[in-house]
Amino acid sequence: MPAAGRNEPCPCGSGRKFKQCCGGPAATTTALPTRADRDAAFALLDRLSGLRRFEEDVVAAYVMIWGAMLDREEAARLMETPANDLFLEWIWFDHLIHTGQTIAEYALERHAQDVGPGARYFLRACTAAPLRLLQVHRVEPGRVHVRDVVDKGAVIVVSERLGSEQLVRHDVLAARIARYDDEMQFEGMNMLFGIDDKLAIAAEVRRLRRPLARELPAGAARDRVMRMAGGAAIVISALALYDRPRPRLTTVDGDELALADAMFSVTDLNAVRAALDDAADIEPDDGTPESPVDTTRYSWLERPRHDDDEGIRILGSVVLDRTSLRIETMSMARARRAQEYFGALAGETALRFKAIQVKSVEAMLRSTRADPNPSEPEIDPAVAADIERAFYEKHYREWLDLPVPALDHRTPREAARVKRLHAKLLALVEGIENQAARQHKEGRGFDTGYLRTELGLPSGQT
Numbered sequence: 001m002p003a004a005g006r007n008e009p010c011p012c013g014s015g016r017k018f019k020q021c022c023g024g025p026a027a028t029t030t031a032l033p034t035r036a037d038r039d040a041a042f043a044l045l046d047r048l049s050g051l052r053r054f055e056e057d058v059v060a061a062y063v064m065i066w067g068a069m070l071d072r073e074e075a076a077r078l079m080e081t082p083a084n085d086l087f088l089e090w091i092w093f094d095h096l097i098h099t100g101q102t103i104a105e106y107a108l109e110r111h112a113q114d115v116g117p118g119a120r121y122f123l124r125a126c127t128a129a130p131l132r133l134l135q136v137h138r139v140e141p142g143r144v145h146v147r148d149v150v151d152k153g154a155v156i157v158v159s160e161r162l163g164s165e166q167l168v169r170h171d172v173l174a175a176r177i178a179r180y181d182d183e184m185q186f187e188g189m190n191m192l193f194g195i196d197d198k199l200a201i202a203a204e205v206r207r208l209r210r211p212l213a214r215e216l217p218a219g220a221a222r223d224r225v226m227r228m229a230g231g232a233a234i235v236i237s238a239l240a241l242y243d244r245p246r247p248r249l250t251t252v253d254g255d256e257l258a259l260a261d262a263m264f265s266v267t268d269l270n271a272v273r274a275a276l277d278d279a280a281d282i283e284p285d286d287g288t289p290e291s292p293v294d295t296t297r298y299s300w301l302e303r304p305r306h307d308d309d310e311g312i313r314i315l316g317s318v319v320l321d322r323t324s325l326r327i328e329t330m331s332m333a334r335a336r337r338a339q340e341y342f343g344a345l346a347g348e349t350a351l352r353f354k355a356i357q358v359k360s361v362e363a364m365l366r367s368t369r370a371d372p373n374p375s376e377p378e379i380d381p382a383v384a385a386d387i388e389r390a391f392y393e394k395h396y397r398e399w400l401d402l403p404v405p406a407l408d409h410r411t412p413r414e415a416a417r418v419k420r421l422h423a424k425l426l427a428l429v430e431g432i433e434n435q436a437a438r439q440h441k442e443g444r445g446f447d448t449g450y451l452r453t454e455l456g457l458p459s460g461q462t
Contacts, residue, residue, distance in 0.1 A: 009220075032180055033125075037118030041107075044115055045092040045123075049103050057097040065090070065235055083238040085189045086131075086174060093126050093176070093188075094231040096224060102127065125178035126187050131231035133193075133201055136171040139164050144186075146177075149198055150205045150230065158184045168437035170430040172198045174234045191238055195431040199423055205233040259359040260335035264325040264342060268350035272325060275346040282318065295321045300338070325351060332358055385444045392446040396432060400454055404428070416455040426457060 033041075049058055065087055078084060092103045099106060104127045112120055137155055138145040144158045144167055156177055160167075167173075175190040193201065208229040216222035266272050276282045276298055285297040298318035316329040316338060327338040335356045343353050400412050406424055407415040415421040429451050439445040452459060 031118060031121075032183075032185075033118045033122035037116065037122050040115045041119040041122045041126075044107055044111060044119070045103055046088075048107055048111065049088075049091060054097055054103065057095070057103075058091065061091045061095045064095075064232055065239070078239055078242055081239075081242045082189060082191060083235070083242050086191055086238050087235050089176075089188045090131060090231045090235045093129075094131055094228050096228055121180070122178075122187070125180055126176055129176035129178040129187060130227045131174060131176055131188075131234055133198070133205065133234055134173055134175055134177075135198065136167050136169055136173075139167055139169065150202045156184060158186055160186055168434060168441060170195055170434040170437070174238060193237070193241065195427055195434055197237065197241070199427055201234060201237040204237060205230045208233045255331035255333040258331055260329050260332045261357045262327040262329070262335045262338035262342065263354040263357060264327075265352045265354050266320070266323050266325055266350070267352065268346070269320075269322060271350035272320065272346045275350070276318065276320065279345060281341075295319060300327060300341075332356070381443075388444060389446045392436070396446075396448070396451065400451070412455055416457070425455065429455065429457060 048054065094102060097103060097106065101109070104123050107114075108120065108123055108127065115123075132151075133149040134146040134156075135149050136144060136146055142159060142161055142164050144160050144164055145155050146158060147153065147155050149172065158177055172193045172195055173190050174193065176187045177184050178187040209226045212222065212226050212229055216225060273296070277284070281301050281303065282298050283301060285299060296319075298320070299314055300316040300318050302313045302315050304312065315334055316327050319326045319328065325342065327335070327342060329335045329338055335358070339353055339356065342351065345351065403409045403411055404415070406428065407421055410418065410421065412425060412428070415425045429448075432451065433448045436445050436448045451457075
C-alpha cells in the first residue's frame with residue numbers, strides 16, 4: 001500500500017482514516033494470504049451478512065440483482081451455480097449497506113480482531129479491488145496480462161500460476177485484481193464469459209453507470225456507487241449466462257435431434273432382403289457382406305422430386321441380420337416415418353414392427369463420458385491434427401468473403417470498411433484467435449495471423 005498520514009484517507013479506498021484501516025495496529029503483515037486466511041475472511045463475511053441488522057440490506061441486494069427471478073422456480077437452480085458465488089462476493093465487497101460501507105469494510109472496522117492478520121490483509125486488498133470485466137491480452141509462465149474491457153486503461157500484469165496455465169489470449173473473465181504491496185493477484189470467484197458476450201456485458205455496465213455519472217457530484221461517493229452498479233451489471237450477466245435456455249439441436253427438417261432406431265423382427269430373411277434390394281430409396285452400402293447369414297447395411301435415401309430440387313438426402317442407416325432389421329435415424333419423427341415405410345415394404349408375414357428406441361444426444365454424451373474404456377482412435381493424432389489445422393485455415397480464409405449475420409449479413413472484408421461494425425468484427429476475430437490458442441495448448445491449433453492483416457485490423461499485441 002502507498003504510504004499515508006495516520007489521519008489521511010486510507011489509500012485502499014475504504015473511505016476511512018489510514019490509522020483506522022490499513023495503518024491500524026491490527027493491520028500489519030507482509031506475507032501473502034493463504035487459503036486458510038481467505039476461508040477465515042469469507043466465513044466472517046458470511047456470518048456478518050446473516051445478522052438481523054443487515055437483513056434489509058441483503059434483501060435490497062437480492063432485489064437489485066435477481067429482480068423478477070425472485071419468484072421463479074428457476075432461481076433455486078441458479079443459486080446452486082458459480083454465478084451465485086459471484087453474487088455473494090458482490091454483496092460483501094461492492095454492495096453499499098445502510099451504514100454507507102460494504103460488509104467487508106464493516107468487518108474491518110468492527111470485527112478485525114475476529115480473524116488473523118492474513119485474513120485482514122486479504123479483506124483490505126479485496127475492499128480496494130472492484131469486480132471488473134477483463135480480457136486477456138497475453139499469457140506468460142506465472143503471469144497474465146489483462147485489460148479492463150469497460151474502462152480500458154493500461155494493461156495490468158497479474159501474478160497467477162494457475163491462471164497462466166489455464167487462460168489463453170482473448171479470454172474474457174469477471175475478476176478482482178487485488179494489490180499486495182507491488183504484486184497483483186486475481187482474487188475471489190473468477191468467471192469466464194464467452195467472447196461474444198463481451199460487448200453486451202460492457203454495454204450493460206455502461207448503461208447502469210451512465211445516469212449515476214450524470215446525476216451524482218464527482219468524488220469518492222459517486223465512485224463507490226458506480227463501482228456497485230458496475231459489479232451488479234456483471235453479476236446479472238453471469239446469472240443470465242446460467243439462465244439461458246439450452247440450445248435445441250434439430251435436424252434439417254426442424255425436428256429435435258435424437259438417436260432414434262425403428263426396430264423390426266424378421267421372420268422371412270430372403271423376402272426382406274429382396275424387398276430392400278428392389279426398393280428405389282434403399283441402396284446397399286459399399287463393402288457389405290454378400291453372404292445371407294451376415295449383417296448387411298443399407299442407406300435409406302430421400303431422392304429429389306424434381307430435377308431442380310436439392311440433392312439426395314440420407315434419412316437413416318439400415319442394418320439387417322438374421323432376425324432383426326434396425327433403421328437408425330436422427331429424430332423421433334424420422335423413426336416413425338421409418339416405421340411406416342419399412343412396415344409396408346415386405347408385409348407382416350416377413351417383417352413385424354417391434355418398437356422405437358430413442359436416446360437423446362445429452363444421454364449419449366453422458367454415456368460417452370462415463371465410458372472408462374473409450375475405443376482407440378482410428379487415425380494417428382498427429383495426422384488428425386494436421387487435417388484439422390488445414391480444415392480450419394481453409395474455412396477461415398473462406399469466411400473472410402462469406403456474409404455473416406452478426407455483421408448485418410456483410411462479409412468480414414465489407415464490415416472492415418464500416419466503422420460501426422468494427423467492434424463486432426474485432427470480437428469475431430478475437431473469438432477465432434481464442435479458439436486457435438486454446439487448441440494450441442492441447443497440441444493442435446491453427447494459424448490465424450493472416451486474419452488481421454487481410455482485414456486491416458490492429459495486431460492486438462501488447
